[in-house]
Amino acid sequence: xxxxxxxxxxxxxxxxxxxxxxxxxxxxxxxxxxxxxxxxxxxxxxxxxxxxxxxxxxxxxxxxxxxxxxxxxxxxxxxxxxxxxxxxxxxxxxxxxxxxxxxxxxxxxxxxxxxxxxxxxxxxxxxxxxxxxxxxxxxxxxxxxxxxxxxxxxxxxxxxxxxxxxxxxxxxxxxxxxxxxxxxxxxxx
Numbered sequence: 001x002x003x004x005x006x007x008x009x010x011x012x013x014x015x016x017x018x019x020x021x022x023x024x025x026x027x028x029x030x031x032x033x034x035x036x037x038x039x040x041x042x043x044x045x046x047x048x049x050x051x052x053x054x055x056x057x058x059x060x061x062x063x064x065x066x067x068x069x070x071x072x073x074x075x076x077x078x079x080x081x082x083x084x085x086x087x088x089x090x091x092x093x094x095x096x097x098x099x100x101x102x103x104x105x106x107x108x109x110x111x112x113x114x115x116x117x118x119x120x121x122x123x124x125x126x127x128x129x130x131x132x133x134x135x136x137x138x139x140x141x142x143x144x145x146x147x148x149x150x151x152x153x154x155x156x157x158x159x160x161x162x163x164x165x166x167x168x169x170x171x172x173x174x175x176x177x178x179x180x181x182x183x184x185x186x187x188x189x
Contacts, residue, residue, distance in 0.1 A: 042186045047151055049089075049179040056081045058177070060091055065185060066144075068093040075099070085109075088136055096142020100133040105155055116168050117159070123166035130154040135185065144187070151183035 043065025049072050051058035060072040070093040074085040082088075086106045088099045108129035117125035134150040156178045161170040 042149075042184060044182060045149075045151070045185050046182045047153065047180065051177050052175060053177075054083075054172075054175065056083055056085075058179075060093070062091075062093070064182075065187070068095055070094055074102070089133070090139075093144070096140060096144040098140040098144040098147050099136040100151060101136055102133055105129060105131050105133060105153065109155065109157070113168055117161055117166065120166055122160070123163045123170065124158075124160040126156060126158045128154060128156045130181075133181075133183075146188035147185055149183055149185035151181050153179050153181035155179045 045062055045064045045066045047060065047062055049058050049060040056074045058072045059069075061069045070091065073090045073092060074082045074088075075090045076082045076087045079090070084106075085102065087101070087103055089102050090097055090099045108131060109127065112127040112129055116127065117123050119125055131153065132150055133153045135147055137148070140147040156176075158176045159172045160174045161172050164170075
C-alpha cells in the first residue's frame with residue numbers, strides 16, 4: 001500500500017502556473033506588515049502548493065487576503081517531519097507560519113493508490129482527491145498568530161511508475177503533485 005505522497009503541487013504545473021507572473025528582477029522584498037483583509041479580519045485565500053517528489057518539503061504560494069510564499073513541510077502533531085504525510089502541513093511563509101490538517105486528505109489518497117496505476121500498459125496514472133483542510137488552532141506564528149479558518153483543497157498526483165513491477169508498490173520514475181484550492185481565513189491584526 002502506498003502511503004507516501006506529498007500534499008503539494010507539481011513543479012511542472014506550478015512552474016507553468018507561476019512562470020508568467022513575474023520575473024526575478026521585478027519581485028519585491030517581503031514586508032513585515034501583517035497581512036490583513038480589507039476589513040482587517042476575514043478574507044478569501046487561494047493556495048497552490050507543488051513538488052515533484054514524495055519528500056516532506058514543497059513550495060507554496062498564497063494569494064488573496066494572504067499574499068505570501070515559502071515552503072510547506074509535512075509534519076506530525078509535534079512538528080517533526082512526517083514522511084507519511086498523515087497529519088499536518090506546516091506553511092513556513094515569509095511573515096510567519098501556520099499549519100493545516102491534512103489527515104482526512106491523506107486517508108483518501110492512501111485509498112486511491114490501492115488500485116494504482118489505472119493504465120497498466122504504460123504503468124502510469126493520475127489520482128485526484130478533494131476535501132477540507134482546517135487550519136490547526138493555536139499554531140500560527142508571526143503575522144499569522146491567531147489565524148483561523150479552513151481550505152477546500154484538491155490534490156492531484158500524476159505518476160509514471162517502473163514497468164518492471166507495475167503495481168501499487170512500484171517505484172515511480174516521475175511524479176508531479178499539485179495541491180490547490182481556496183478558503184476563508186480570519187486574521188487578528
